[in-house]
Amino acid sequence: MRLKFLSGVFLVIMLLFTINISNASAHAYIVNSTPSENESLDDSPTKATIEYNEKIQSGFAVLNVTNSAGEKVDKGNVTVEDKTISVDLKDDLKNDVYTMEWRVVSADGHSITGLVPFSIGELPEGVVLPQKQYTADKSSMVSVSLNKVLLYSGFSLYMGLVLFYLVWFRPNRLESKITGRTKRYAVVALSLIGLGLLSFIVIQTQVNAGVSFFQALKPSLLLETLKSTKEGTIWSIQMVLFLVLVLTQVLVFKKGALLKKRMWILPLISFVGILLCKAFIGHPSSSPYENIAIIMNFFHLTAASIWLGGIIVIIFLLKEGVFAKEGEQHDIYWNTLQAYSMWALFTVAVLAISGAVNGSLLIPDFHSLVSTAYGITLLVKVGIFALMVGFGAYHLVSRTMLSRQKFYKKTIKIEMVLGVLLLIVTSVFTQLQTPTLPIDKPFYSEAEIAYNENLSLAVSPKKTGIQNQYEVNLFDNDRDPLKDPEQITIELKQGEQQTSFTLEKAGEGKYTAENLQLNSPGKWEVTVHLLFKDLDSYDIPFEFNVR
Template sequence: MKKVKWKKLLMLQLAALIFYFIGVNTVSAHAYITNSTPNENEILETAPKNVYIEFNEKIQTGFTILNVLNSSGERVDQKNVKIDPKTEKSMTVDLQPDLPNDIYTVEWRVVSADGHSVSGMIPFSIGELPEGTAFPTQQENGNMFTFISTMINKGFLYIGFSLYMGILLFYLIWYKGKKLSNSLIKRTQTVSITAIALLAISIISSIFIQTQSYAGGGLLASLSISNLLETLKSTKEGTIWILQTILLVILYLSHLYIWKMETYTDRKRLTIPGLAFLGIMLSKAFLGHPSSSPYETVAILFDFTHLVAASIWLGGMLVILLFLREGIFASEGEGHDLYWSSMERYSLWALFSVAALCISGAINASLLIPDFHSLVSTTYGKVLLIKVALLVFMLIFGAYHLVSRLLLKKKEFYKVSIKIEITLGILVLLVTSVFTQIQTPTLPIDLPFYEEAELGYNENISLSITPKKTGVQNQYEVFVFDNSRNPIDPIEQITIGLINGENETSFPLTKEKEGHYFAENLLLNQPGNLEVEIHVLTDELESLDYSFKMQVR
């Protein structure tokens, strides 16, 4: 009794440790805004003609929402949301003409390229905020039910992949027995049924989980026929779900004959289910984080490689242990010979699988993690390090079991070490199921520059640089105002100087209206830490200077 309690306590401690380091947050936005017009909390002097939002990655057409509401909650947009067909990264909606001064809220929701539904709001105002009012703040939009159900769904999928991959290669390559015992036939049927059932549960339920996430409602939203149809017709996940369902049916039907005739060692009869199974795995690689990578094709290829390698390593170990468990502790006899001959053939595949795991994992990490700081400081990076650590420990135990055949007499210790290795494999699947839902690391968003400063007792200045990016045209705007935010005029001249190391350029601004000066069509040629010097010359030839600092990527 004490031993059972100790094992349960150990598992709980391991799970708690993993979730402590992960710091799971149900709000894991996988697409984020890089530019918008208006900006968040921007105060406009005149009404804009439309609202524009640009994202860091492609967005899908299904379940797109872009509503603009006034302070009374009435819609003031023209309900003509458009996604840019060229980039698929931005969307716009036209506004009603001549909107009055008020506080407005842009409510948006999109399905990102990696299949995650993200939403938010952008408040702005036309005219100054009335005294005592403030912009509305962002609300948390995480859904713990969706997070947990997706994690369980992915866990079923990965276990199903591992078990079926193990069965496939066991009979195609690793097992060389002349005949199948009744116990091996029963175990094969049980494990293959379990693997296909897990795949079926995961694939079938995924359409409802995805729809609930996209629609943003409760459980009833996932059962709505209209929502389900929109998922199938307007999202990549819906298209792949149809393909996976067809392949699942082929896999199941082809196995009905194999189960009935017990022809597990007939390689020809494993061709159709094997191809259907690999098709399901390949289609899975088109979902999730690889879709958000700037090198999508490469990321998909290595994600598929990673998935196959992991399934071979973990699935092969599980299936051989389940099918030939009598030979694990036998010192001689047929069971001993079958187990160790199968394990030796598997070990070579395991070696190449580990190599493929390391290479594909490193490449995918380099595509998704921008720098070392992101690896050690972000949730995604922490989970990746936990996964790597578990795999290293699992590899150590696997190497020990191969090298220590001469220690078979120490059955109790060997039995414990095998259980630890299997436990580590299950923990790897758990971490991986969480891993797929976490925001990939990103560099800080480069928003347009805006800053205010005091020039004197009753003189202030603001500098705006939009969009503050290299290689594109930027607009510079300076506003000179008093403590009551009234424009200061007349001004003889305003000059901007850009200093980047030894490089320095300067140019004058032209007057747009009283107190407002601007320049456009000028390039920020080099990234880095820039110093922006503002030189104001009044009509009385008084010089007012201020230096702003900003970073350009």
């Protein structure tokens, strides 16, 4: 019966993930390329370059440029620098259709691929450029999610075990049956962590190379992950820490020192180091506030492990005291639970704060929260979390209600099921693509100057750190150009910084200028100042945001 219930809950959650909800990818995406998409060039380019919105990793980076016959026309010297991948092209390319085929691993460890087409010279009639493509590899989503179930389960179990003996459990003596349970519990926890870590490097290689799990076992591919990706470096550190953790835990058992607090210090340090390494992998790496996101991720992972692992270890090791109405086992259970409760209260606060901060860093607006798979799954996760908090509070204050043992027994099981469910949801949740705002577009707006006199302002590309073109058009209600003003100036203002420049005539009713002054993101106030020969003047205000 219990198995049927768990299976049903699992299927419901999996069904939620199959609902067709619009996804806005926040893995790396192209912001600029040379040549650009569908660009028609007069002369042969010497280099192909693609720039992404975030840093990309050097491992498994591919950039092939081919002609319409599928022949490679690049020199094969692919280089990755910060957000850019590039390759030199062969000399004197012929008039033809060309395609840049790329594959990179983004900062958060996800593999993405795509095509950018361009052409040289005039194309024969009927020749069509291929469409630009962008694909995030989802073939390994199931294996990655299962891997995280292993890791998060192991983290929770072991965190609960360490704090159980280090802080919460204060008996006068240790019963042999608790020692036996502790050994079995520790073996399960460390096995889950070990299996999770060992499978992680293979699965990450599978993601990076876009191959099957068994193909990812190829030594050359594993070596490239270890040498050329951030995940490989972090995994190496984790394995050293895990080896220290296992050896020190074995030492604790060999010396029979479960109640000696100093013996748990080194295992705890090693374990926290593994958690800290884990916090550097995943979505926080792609956040514009990477350091804050990593810190919040570490707090969130640690707090979740304490909260869930604490209740599991107490119920498993002290199960006789759960339903005992009196006696030594009753007292030990409730004293341990009381000690844990303060930690539980604190970790719930940490989970709420770190979750809110991470959510604000990864979800740009309310619409993304309610319309994307990532946002809706986050709401499901919050709902399960709230239910667990409710059941946890009930169990904490229900000491005097043990006469209702059947109901108490059921609610304990429900809380445990919710905990498992939360682990599953979290494991899948971390694989979903985080939402992002649309790519910042050039600014365009129109305003009325006076009766039958209008003005438009265009700012392109409206980006920081590069020359932006400003174009002002003056026209009447029939869109015919107006008479020339004596002078047109634009004033830019953001906070205390302010600058102005003059526009030059570029055509009938059209005036342009280039300027570098959009030097920081945020809201900018723009005023177009018009001065006519009859000394009439107008100030037309605009404002826009730069990301």
